[in-house]
Amino acid sequence: MITVVGAGTGAPLPPDALTGAELVVGGQRHLDAAPVPEGAARVVLGPLAPALNTIGKYVAEQRPVVVLASGDPGFFGIVRVLAERFGAGLLEVRPGVSSVAGAFARLGLTWDDAVVVSAHGRDLRTAVNVCRARPKVAVLTGPGSGPAELGARLEGTGRALVVVSALGDPERERVERVTPAEAAARDWGPAVSVVLCLDETRNEDGPRTVAGPGAGPARWALAEGEFAHRDSMITKFEVRALALARLGPRLGDLVWDVGAGSGSVAVECARLGAAVTAVEKTEDGAGRVRANARAHGVDVSVVHGTAPEALAGLDEPDAVFVGGGGRDLAAVVGVCAERARRTVVVAVAALDRVGPVREALTRAGLSCDGVLLQSSRLAPLPGDVTRLAAGNPVFLLWGDRLPARSEGGVQ
Numbered sequence: 001m002i003t004v005v006g007a008g009t010g011a012p013l014p015p016d017a018l019t020g021a022e023l024v025v026g027g028q029r030h031l032d033a034a035p036v037p038e039g040a041a042r043v044v045l046g047p048l049a050p051a052l053n054t055i056g057k058y059v060a061e062q063r064p065v066v067v068l069a070s071g072d073p074g075f076f077g078i079v080r081v082l083a084e085r086f087g088a089g090l091l092e093v094r095p096g097v098s099s100v101a102g103a104f105a106r107l108g109l110t111w112d113d114a115v116v117v118s119a120h121g122r123d124l125r126t127a128v129n130v131c132r133a134r135p136k137v138a139v140l141t142g143p144g145s146g147p148a149e150l151g152a153r154l155e156g157t158g159r160a161l162v163v164v165s166a167l168g169d170p171e172r173e174r175v176e177r178v179t180p181a182e183a184a185a186r187d188w189g190p191a192v193s194v195v196l197c198l199d200e201t202r203n204e205d206g207p208r209t210v211a212g213p214g215a216g217p218a219r220w221a222l223a224e225g226e227f228a229h230r231d232s233m234i235t236k237f238e239v240r241a242l243a244l245a246r247l248g249p250r251l252g253d254l255v256w257d258v259g260a261g262s263g264s265v266a267v268e269c270a271r272l273g274a275a276v277t278a279v280e281k282t283e284d285g286a287g288r289v290r291a292n293a294r295a296h297g298v299d300v301s302v303v304h305g306t307a308p309e310a311l312a313g314l315d316e317p318d319a320v321f322v323g324g325g326g327r328d329l330a331a332v333v334g335v336c337a338e339r340a341r342r343t344v345v346v347a348v349a350a351l352d353r354v355g356p357v358r359e360a361l362t363r364a365g366l367s368c369d370g371v372l373l374q375s376s377r378l379a380p381l382p383g384d385v386t387r388l389a390a391g392n393p394v395f396l397l398w399g400d401r402l403p404a405r406s407e408g409g410v411q
Contacts, residue, residue: 001064002055002086004079006096007034008070009168009193014094018066023058025051026068034068052085059086070193072098076118076140099193100138103164106175107196112211114138115251119145125315126252128153132275132299133251134213135199147195151183153315157301160198167193202297213251217271220244222264227292229262230284235323238375239347239394240265246345246398247319249274256317258307258332259324263289263300269321270298277314281306308335322346330356337364337399348395357397366399 005017007030017034018024024036025043036042043051058065072095073079079093097105104111115134119127120142127145131137131154139150147163154161161183166172172191183195221241224234235243243265249255251273257266260278266289270276278300280286286304293300303310308331320336322329322344329346330353337344337360344366346357354370361368372395376388 001092002059002067002082002090003065003092003094004067004069004073004082005094006071006073006077006098007068009097009099009102017094020064021066022063023055023065024068025055025065027070030068030070048081052081055082056085059090070099071096071102075100076116076120097168099140099164099167102167103138103162103175103194103196106164106167107162109136111136111138112208113214115213116140117252119150124149124153125254128315129252129254129275131159131197132157132254132301133270133273135202137197139195139197141192141195143190146192147178147183147188148186149184150195150197151178151180151185154180154197155184156180157299158199158201160200162196162198163188164193164196165189166191199299202299213273216273220268220272222268224264226296227262227264227267228288228295229264230288234262235264235347236375236391236394238391239373239396240268242371242373242396243321243345243347244268244272246343246396247321248343249276249319253318254315256311256314256320256336257300258311258320258322258336259326260289260302261285261323263292263302265321265323266300267292267296267298270300271296274318275299275301277301277303277317279303279305279307279310279314281310307332311335311339316341318342320344325350325353329353330360333357334360334364337361337366340366341401343398343400345396345398348397349392351395354395354397361397361399364399365402367402368397368399370395370397 007013021037021040023041027045043054045051055065069078075098100116114136115130116138117127117130118140120140124145127139161178163176165174221237249269249272253274255269255274255276257278260266260280263278266276266278278289286302289302316339318341320340322333333346358368374393376390378386379389381387
């Protein structure tokens with residue numbers, strides 16, 4: 001039997017937690033604080049493989065093992081690894097208070113509406129994108145993905161960061177509220193437990209039924225009338241519906257909306273959970289994007305500038321939507337296609353621009369496909385009759401990043 005005990009966030013260990021243990025495994029600080037039985041072997045957790053091998057030897061001999069972990073070991077913790085290696089039926093888990101629960105408790109905040117994302121041993125970009133998209137996020141940090149690195153990537157977003165260090169230690173615990181710039185300027189050391197990222201200008205709605213990210217919008221491809229726009233210069237909802245399907249915006253993604261116009265695509269991607277950067281060359285258009293984002297309760301980062309030059313300093317996107325036209329369209333699409341991690345979707349009204357756009361997508365190594373969208377909407381006529389009103393046809397082209405193949409064609 002392997003007993004997994006959550007410790008280190010302020011609650012004392014159960015008095016019988018280590019009784020009879022012949023092997024105790026845990027971080028150095030957990031081992032130093034625990035009443036390890038005399039004669040029991042100790043393994044300090046570092047690389048997991050050696051510790052798991054030692055546990056395996058004791059399990060094979062049916063000798064009792066105790067693993068000490070931080071907080072709730074079933075929440076982004078060691079329970080997953082142990083269950084995969086030894087089977088869940090061999091585990092007795094005694095959870096403590098998770099660092100996330102403890103951190104929100106220190107602030108007197110509920111966290112059933114929070115999103116929890118781990119940056120421990122993972123690419124920080126997902127955590128950054130989630131922090132940009134959601135108003136209440138807890139980030140589990142790690143070496144190279146701590147408050148300083150997170151703060152550097154969130155400067156200018158208006159977020160507040162709450163850095164909780166040495167959670168549960170009566171002498172060393174610290175709860176510090178800082179701006180991203182202040183977080184980026186400090187060396188936080190190894191004692192950080194969790195970082196909370198808060199957009200205090202936005203609140204989730206009312207009591208929750210389902211914890212975590214909201215259920216998402218009940219509708220998308222919203223009518224043009226639900227956005228402020230100029231002279232009907234807006235991506236029509238039929239086009240937007242297919243564009244959203246090809247973009248696949250989701251929590252953890254970053255989407256660019258280049259040539260955003262009214263920002264209808266940007267707003268819809270944000271409503272579906274993605275972090276979004278909208279690039280718009282006109283000042284009044286940039287203001288319109290911001291106004292539409294506010295009206296729909298989402299966060300869209302707006303860059304007032306002309307592509308492709310305005311794209312140079314932006315974080316790498318997962319997906320890109322390119323709207324509008326202009327002589328530089330193929331060059332803009334080419335830059336987007338080089339940098340997109342997954343897909344680029346382009347709306348084109350002029351037939352003579354289809355070829356250059358396809359070439360730009362394929363030159364960057366993306367597969368290319370597309371359709372001509374032509375729709376007719378119901379329109380009332382006098383006399384209580386209805387006709388069909390045809391809209392202007394639009395080409396929608398998309399390029400998808402092909403999965404990398406290993407040598408010999410074996411995945």
